[in-house]
Amino acid sequence: MELFSEVYSCYFTAMRKVLVASQKSRLTNDEIASIIASCAFSESPFFIMPNIQSGEWNLIDKLDTNILKTPMTALQKSWLKALLNDRRIRLFLDDEQINQISAMLGNVSPLYENSDFHYFDAATDGDKYDDEQYIKNFRTILSAIKNKTELRIDYDSGKGTHSNHNYIPLKLNYSAKDDKFRLIARHLKPRGPDITILNLSRIKSVTTLQNAPFQWHESNRVSKSYVVLQIFQGRNALERYMLQFASMEKQTEYDEATDSYTCRIFYDSQDETELLIRILSFGPFVKVLEPDSFVAHIRDRIRKQVLLSKSV
Numbered sequence: 001m002e003l004f005s006e007v008y009s010c011y012f013t014a015m016r017k018v019l020v021a022s023q024k025s026r027l028t029n030d031e032i033a034s035i036i037a038s039c040a041f042s043e044s045p046f047f048i049m050p051n052i053q054s055g056e057w058n059l060i061d062k063l064d065t066n067i068l069k070t071p072m073t074a075l076q077k078s079w080l081k082a083l084l085n086d087r088r089i090r091l092f093l094d095d096e097q098i099n100q101i102s103a104m105l106g107n108v109s110p111l112y113e114n115s116d117f118h119y120f121d122a123a124t125d126g127d128k129y130d131d132e133q134y135i136k137n138f139r140t141i142l143s144a145i146k147n148k149t150e151l152r153i154d155y156d157s158g159k160g161t162h163s164n165h166n167y168i169p170l171k172l173n174y175s176a177k178d179d180k181f182r183l184i185a186r187h188l189k190p191r192g193p194d195i196t197i198l199n200l201s202r203i204k205s206v207t208t209l210q211n212a213p214f215q216w217h218e219s220n221r222v223s224k225s226y227v228v229l230q231i232f233q234g235r236n237a238l239e240r241y242m243l244q245f246a247s248m249e250k251q252t253e254y255d256e257a258t259d260s261y262t263c264r265i266f267y268d269s270q271d272e273t274e275l276l277i278r279i280l281s282f283g284p285f286v287k288v289l290e291p292d293s294f295v296a297h298i299r300d301r302i303r304k305q306v307l308l309s310k311s312v
Helices: 009-024 029-039 044-054 074-083 095-105 132-147 237-244 269-280 292-311
Strands: 151-156 162-175 180-189 192-199 203-208 224-232 249-255 260-268 286-290
Touching (some): 009 044, 074 095, 132 151, 132 203, 162 192, 224 269, 237 260, 269 292, 286 292
Antiparallel strands (some): 151 162, 151 203, 162 180, 224 260
């Protein structure tokens, strides 16, 4: 019987859950059978387990019969080879890990080359991803976010001021337009915590504080805002919208009466200015419907641009 079948699609669901669970901890045969039984038929373990244990489905690591592996396709290997050429890869992997992965992939051709892309609407002063101090700071911050530990950050602002304060790191944000990473953190001020944004390129040094991990609470959650757009047909507006906001949570519906699309985008409040600029780049093919505050920002921005053009 085939593993992937339109009749036995629950087998695929069962194996997916097993594979996900196996990435978190070592599974016993009984645990695997329990997962399969919970999302397939009661008799499914009797059919699936022999195929797993015999290696017929190639999901078992022969070194340990209780550890599952996911075989990589040629496309996945090619994509991974392309990632190794990304300038930002050393933020996540050290040289030894990169060399090991590269040796494992062998002569696999990368899915794409960096030279295949031409960025016409992006900043030219992006972060220096090959700087050793930058890499060290990035990894320290990433570890602190995962482990929920406070940080002491030595920082030079764009206004020329210097600071050294304690922060609760919340998340890392990457701007493709600016080619920069930013840290969204809660500044532990004497009058109380306050959300702030720090450019990683301006961080001089980062120290992990040796106190107990902070307790997560709702005030640490970065607030989400939304904007509703109407996208009209023409100049591949919908396709450009999907590509431009691919990294953001969104909902899109087709309105047959107006032959347009209604789109709701959710975003971090700190990203509002960048989002506003990106929306304006669509010109007359996008209309902002709500909220009123965002509509007001759009009108104000357009008004300033008109006045600026008249003064030239």
